[in-house]
Every structure is written in C-alpha cells, then in structure tokens.
Amino acid sequence: MAIVPAAPRRRRRLPRRPLAFRPVRLAERLAPKRPLSIKDASWSAAAAGLLVVLVSYSGPLLIYHQAAMAMGVSADTFSSWVMAISVAAGLSGAGLSLWLRAPIIGAWSAPGTALLLALGARMPLAEVAGAYILCALALLAIALSGMFDRLVRLIPEGVASGMMAGILLRFGIDAFGTLESAPLLCALALAAFAALRLWAPRFAGIAMLPIGIALSAGLQGLDLSGIGLALAQPAVVAPVFTLDGALSLAAPLLIVTLTGQYLPGMAILRASGYRLRAGPIMAVISVASLCAAAFGGVTTALSAITAALCTGSDAHPDPARRYVAGVATGAVYLVGGIFAGTVVTLLGALPSELVAILAGFALIGAIGASLRGMIAAPGGMDAGMVTFLVTASGVTVQGVGAAFWGVLFGVAVHRLALIARR
Numbered sequence: 001m002a003i004v005p006a007a008p009r010r011r012r013r014l015p016r017r018p019l020a021f022r023p024v025r026l027a028e029r030l031a032p033k034r035p036l037s038i039k040d041a042s043w044s045a046a047a048a049g050l051l052v053v054l055v056s057y058s059g060p061l062l063i064y065h066q067a068a069m070a071m072g073v074s075a076d077t078f079s080s081w082v083m084a085i086s087v088a089a090g091l092s093g094a095g096l097s098l099w100l101r102a103p104i105i106g107a108w109s110a111p112g113t114a115l116l117l118a119l120g121a122r123m124p125l126a127e128v129a130g131a132y133i134l135c136a137l138a139l140l141a142i143a144l145s146g147m148f149d150r151l152v153r154l155i156p157e158g159v160a161s162g163m164m165a166g167i168l169l170r171f172g173i174d175a176f177g178t179l180e181s182a183p184l185l186c187a188l189a190l191a192a193f194a195a196l197r198l199w200a201p202r203f204a205g206i207a208m209l210p211i212g213i214a215l216s217a218g219l220q221g222l223d224l225s226g227i228g229l230a231l232a233q234p235a236v237v238a239p240v241f242t243l244d245g246a247l248s249l250a251a252p253l254l255i256v257t258l259t260g261q262y263l264p265g266m267a268i269l270r271a272s273g274y275r276l277r278a279g280p281i282m283a284v285i286s287v288a289s290l291c292a293a294a295f296g297g298v299t300t301a302l303s304a305i306t307a308a309l310c311t312g313s314d315a316h317p318d319p320a321r322r323y324v325a326g327v328a329t330g331a332v333y334l335v336g337g338i339f340a341g342t343v344v345t346l347l348g349a350l351p352s353e354l355v356a357i358l359a360g361f362a363l364i365g366a367i368g369a370s371l372r373g374m375i376a377a378p379g380g381m382d383a384g385m386v387t388f389l390v391t392a393s394g395v396t397v398q399g400v401g402a403a404f405w406g407v408l409f410g411v412a413v414h415r416l417a418l419i420a421r422r
Helices: 023-030 043-058 060-071 075-100 110-122 125-145 147-153 157-181 183-199 201-220 243-271 278-293 323-338 340-346 352-362 364-375 382-393 402-421
Strands: 106-108 300-302
Touching: 043 060, 043 201, 043 323, 043 352, 060 075, 060 106, 060 110, 075 106, 075 278, 075 300, 075 323, 075 340, 110 243, 125 147, 125 243, 125 278, 147 243, 147 278, 157 183, 157 243, 157 352, 157 364, 157 382, 157 402, 183 201, 183 352, 201 352, 243 278, 243 300, 243 402, 278 300, 323 340, 352 364, 364 382, 382 402
Parallel strands: none
Antiparallel strands: 106 300
16 A cells, blocks of 8 residues: 655645734834944034024914913913923924934924914913814824825825925025015124134024024014023813814814924925934824823924924934934923923014024025025926925915925826826
8 A cells, every 4th residue: 555645734824914913023122223323413403402492482383372461361371381282392393303313303383383373362271272183193193003104105205305495495495585674684794604604604593692692682672681591380181071172273283283293394304314214203293292292282293394494404414323312302392391381481582683594594505505405306397396386475275384295286296297207
C-alpha cells in the first residue's frame, strides 16, 4: 500500500490588530528621528518665537478683546480667556515642536474671534463655551479619521506656495502702509532693517524689536513705565449645549478653522520642507482646545500666518534646528498665560504702526521664498498665480475665507492643465 504523505498543516493566521493597539510599534513609528541637542538653541529662533507672540497678542487678541467688550464680560473674565488660549497654544505648540522636530505654532483661530465678535453679543457665555467644545470634538474626529492628511496631499506645491504668498502679502503691504500715518517711523525702521539684513541677518529679528520700541518711544511718545505684573484670574465656565450654539457658532467656527487655520498652516509647513501628517498635529491641538474651552477660551488651532516667522531662514538657516522657534513660542505663550492680567493691560500700549512694521518686515523673506516657489513649481505657474491672487484679494464667500477659495481655484486650474497635456 502506498503511503500518501499528509498534507501540510496550514498555520492559522491571526488577524492583524490595528496600529493603535500596538503601543510599542506606534511609539517607534512616531518617535523623533533626530535627538535633542542644546546646540540647536539660537537667539534668532528665540526672537522669532517672541515676535510670533507679540503679533498674536497685538492682532487677533485685539479682536477677541472687542468681542469680550461686546458680550459685556469683566476684565477678570477676559484674563481667564487669555490665560486659557495662551496656555493651550503654548503647551500644544511646544510639545509638538519637540516631538516632531519642526516649528509647530499653536494659535487661537483668528477667523473664530471675528465670528465671536459678530455672534457673541447675543449668545450667553455658557452657550459659547458649549459651541467651542463641539467644534473641538469635531476637529478631533477629523484628525483621528485621517481625512485631512488626504486633503493636504492633493494640493500641488505651486498652489501651496501661491496661497502662502497671498496670505503673507497683506502684512508686507500693511507695513509700508504706515508711511502715511507714521512716515518717519517706517523710514527709520526700514533703514535699520536693511542694515541688519546686510551685516547681521541672523539677528535682524531680535534687534528690530528693541529698535522699534526705541523709535516709537522717541517719535510717538510710547511709555511702558506704568505697566506692572498682574496674574491671570482663571474661572471655569459650565458649558451649555444648544442647537443655536451648534449651528450659529460651532459649525461656522469648524469651517473657518479648517479652511483659515489648518489648511494654510499645513501648506506653510509643507512649502517650507516639513513633510508632516496633519492628523497627530490636529489631535494634540484639539485636546488642548477642549481644555481651553472649559475656561471660555476660543478654539485653538494651527497657526497659519505667524507660523511663517518660524519656518523661514530668519528663524535659523538650518531647517532641522527651527523647531526651537516653536518651543520658544510655546514658552513665551505660557509666560503670557500666567501673567494674562499684564497682557490685557499691555494690549493698548503698543502703537498699531509699530506692530505692523515689525510683522511686515519680518515676513519679507518668507514672501519672497513663497513667490519663488510658486514660479518654479513643476507644471507651470498659472495655478499658483490664480491661488495667489484669489488669496491676496481677501474675499469671503458664504462666510468662508479667501485661503480656501484660492486653493479651490488653484487646484481646478492645475487639474485642467493636466487634462490639456494628455
């Protein structure tokens, strides 16, 4: 009788578990590829971080202050808001910068503050806090689903550069717009900036701040002697969830935060050479935003405009060492959150012309780099130019900002060009 060999036993393959249930491999995958080094620290990165906070406190925070006044909240309540958004932006930005070794800048939503100014006067603070929480939860769900990463990969390089140039152009124009209201201040600051860029380019950012304050003190009578230290007054807000809050504030805030903050913010990082996934960044910042909402703080997001101060060569010539600018920004935000009472007092002290000059001059290099990237993009510059013009126009359609429409039209032109070449 012939002996028939037994068929080999098949090994039972166990189903693969999702990555989220393999903490060791997940930690290895997400671990930084570059170790920390004290040599990475630089004065230029620290100056970039300080300037980011100054621009944020002197720009969007002023709108936030106007919204607080329209809602009739007290100075102590507003200091609690400032503390919440500063700590949320500081911890999330510094933590992500250290983790990802990239200049990640957290910030409160500038379009969101404008939206609060329009709607907050008729809405109780408890409903506002509830809307903030709903918006943060929606952002967290989008982050965990991975949908935003796929959206970012669909944006061509020329379109991303054109959007970045369009966003930043207004700041350059505003800086030279001060020639009308403060011509001598603008001219002397420009002369100092040009000299610093020629002979000490790495220290131009940190040197322009004291130079600008000195010029403003001599020409405009700026006096900061009466400002003292005042701690924040944190106060927890019990949220109330209503349909009106969800539809009138949470839903529009979600749209403007995605299109006005995360979309251009990720595009700026990408255009600067940082190939990062949006999911982890959104998840961390959304959790921080949830915590800030408990104290009445507006939604925290990825910085879109001030991020350019930390992603360019002015922060540091070596892109691998620019993450220090994100850490410095977070540290300054934390100090500002602790002394939020002082920040509230300081808001009206600095002249608007000085803030516009400092921000605009600091972004000249970033504007030039974006324009060069738009022109040199593969496939032609038409898509990038359309994106640049639409974004720079500042148009708002159906409550959605120009950055979104610029990307939409730019991608459409890019796709049509690809079809025409086939």
